[in-house]
Amino acid sequence: MNLRGLARTVDVRRMVDAAPAVLQITVTAVAAYAFASIVLGHERPLIAAIVVISSLGFVRDARPVRVLETVIGMTLGIALAEVLLIVAGQGIPQYALALAVTMLVARLVSPSAAFAVAAALQCTLVMLMPLPEGGPFTRTLDGLVAGAFALLATAIIPRDPRRTAAREGRRLVHEHVAVLRAFADAMRSGDADAADRALSRARSTQPVVDAWTAAVDSGVAIARISPFGRRSRYDLDRQRTMLTGLELATRNLRVASRRTAFALRDGAPRPELAELFTRTSVAVGLLADAMGDVEQLPVARQAAIEIAKHLDPERIVPAAGSVADRNVVHALRPYLVDVLTATGLDVADARDALALL
Numbered sequence: 001m002n003l004r005g006l007a008r009t010v011d012v013r014r015m016v017d018a019a020p021a022v023l024q025i026t027v028t029a030v031a032a033y034a035f036a037s038i039v040l041g042h043e044r045p046l047i048a049a050i051v052v053i054s055s056l057g058f059v060r061d062a063r064p065v066r067v068l069e070t071v072i073g074m075t076l077g078i079a080l081a082e083v084l085l086i087v088a089g090q091g092i093p094q095y096a097l098a099l100a101v102t103m104l105v106a107r108l109v110s111p112s113a114a115f116a117v118a119a120a121l122q123c124t125l126v127m128l129m130p131l132p133e134g135g136p137f138t139r140t141l142d143g144l145v146a147g148a149f150a151l152l153a154t155a156i157i158p159r160d161p162r163r164t165a166a167r168e169g170r171r172l173v174h175e176h177v178a179v180l181r182a183f184a185d186a187m188r189s190g191d192a193d194a195a196d197r198a199l200s201r202a203r204s205t206q207p208v209v210d211a212w213t214a215a216v217d218s219g220v221a222i223a224r225i226s227p228f229g230r231r232s233r234y235d236l237d238r239q240r241t242m243l244t245g246l247e248l249a250t251r252n253l254r255v256a257s258r259r260t261a262f263a264l265r266d267g268a269p270r271p272e273l274a275e276l277f278t279r280t281s282v283a284v285g286l287l288a289d290a291m292g293d294v295e296q297l298p299v300a301r302q303a304a305i306e307i308a309k310h311l312d313p314e315r316i317v318p319a320a321g322s323v324a325d326r327n328v329v330h331a332l333r334p335y336l337v338d339v340l341t342a343t344g345l346d347v348a349d350a351r352d353a354l355a356l357l
Contacts, residue, residue, distance in 0.1 A: 021057075024153055025052065025053055025056045025057075027153070028150060029049040029052040032048040032049060032051075032052045032146045032149040032150075033045055033046075035145055035149070036048040036145050040145070042138055042142060043132060043133050045138075045139075045142040046125070046129075047125065047126075047143055048142040048146040049146070050122075050146075051071060051074045051146035051147060051150070052146045052150050054070060054118060054121070055067050055074065055146070056150055056153065057070075064151055064154045064155075067150050067151055067154055069112065069115060070118055071143070071150060072147075073110065073114070073115040073116070073118035074118045074121070074122045074143055075122075075140065075143040075144060076102070076105065076106060076109065077102050077106070077119030077120060077121065077123040077126070078125075078142075078143045079140045080102045080105060081098050081102060082126055082137050084097065085098070085127060090131075094127065098123055098126075099120060099123055099127070102120055102123040103119065105119075106120070126139055154222055155222075162235045162236060162239075164215045165216045165219045168215040168216075169215075169216075169242060169243065169288075169291045170291050171211070172209060173284060173285065176253060176281075176284050177284055177288075178201065179198055179202045179253060179257060180253075180280055180284065181278065181281045182194065182197065182198035183198045183257065183260050184275075184278040185274070186198060187274040187277065188270075188271060189269060190267045190268050191264070191267075192261075192265050195261040202254050202257035205250050205253070205254075209246075209250055212243055213247070216239050216243055219232060219239075220233070220237075220240070241344055242290070242291070243342075245339065245341035245342025248338040249338035249339050252335040252338055255331050256328065260273075262324060263324035263327070270325060272316055272318065273325060276316055276329070276332070280335075282303065283303035283304045283307055287342060290343070297344060301340060301343035301344070301345055304336055305340065305353045308337070308340065308355070311332060311354055312329075312355040312356075313326035336353075336354070337350045337351055337353075338350075340353060
């Protein structure tokens with residue numbers, strides 16, 4: 001990689017965002033290693049540190065159940081390998097047998113591929129590393145110690161669930177804004193190719209929705225067990241409401257995107273629709289501020305209502321406009337309803353805000 005390419009990959013914000021996870025992993029891994037080494041008297045208990053690092057990780061989903069699943073997978077791999085080590089001894093054939101058996105048992109126990117990989121990695125460490133002092137199942141005990149410390153860390157040293165979830169929520173809002181603005185520019189110039197690119201971007205929004213969902217679910221699970229996370233429950237519940245609305249809005253954004261791209265195949269500019277999409281992007285963009293400031297929700301709601309109550313295809317599209325153009329406006333109506341529900345408005349009230357047809 002050249003220096004220019006390296007510069008593009010450097011992201012200070014990414015480093016700052018990772019700081020809570022780095023702190024949690026570092027403290028927990030060192031604590032688990034120290035406990036196994038000093039209290040239990042195990043010589044170089046590498047497994048204790050490795051299990052902590054792997055189970056906590058940098059994933060968005062830091063729910064205790066996910067951490068527990070990873071710990072169980074790793075401990076299973078360690079225990080199976082130690083049993084086979086006692087029965088068959090060390091060597092390449094023994095390692096092959098242990099690895100195959102471990103992965104098969106892991107797939108039997110759990111449908112998760114990550115579970116089997118975690119078990120296989122620990123099996124590899126046990127079978128190929130020198131035998132530790134302390135007798136059989138020393139490393140299994142180290143794995144259990146690490147699992148206990150990792151689960152304890154999710155409650156005692158939690159990552160900020162509100163901050164993580166809000167960041168993922170803002171990403172989704174920014175994707176909506178980017179798609180709406182791209183379509184506005186395409187309609188202003190009549191650029192069919194630009195509309196197709198905007199459609200492709202709208203179709204690729206599902207991973208962003210999934211990331212926000214995982215972050216909110218993880219945050220709620222952590223807040224339930226952490227004495228420091230209970231203050232986050234209100235904000236996370238509010239984000240769940242926003243998530244429900246914006247998840248539905250994302251689906252309707254794809255519908256509106258398809259209709260808009262179809263309408264622009266003739267290459268004709270559509271300034272009226274361009275203005276509508278621009279105003280909608282501004283209203284939706286206000287939801288990003290509401291992620292961290294509840295007082296911004298009424299502002300975002302009112303901005304969306306002002307658009308919804310004038311969202312009449314017959315008024316927006318000129319008399320000479322095509323049916324395809326009117327279909328674009330029709331597609332924006334359920335989209336605006338979902339955006340309004342994301343602000344906390346009841347579905348019935350959101351529908352009542354729409355212009356009568």
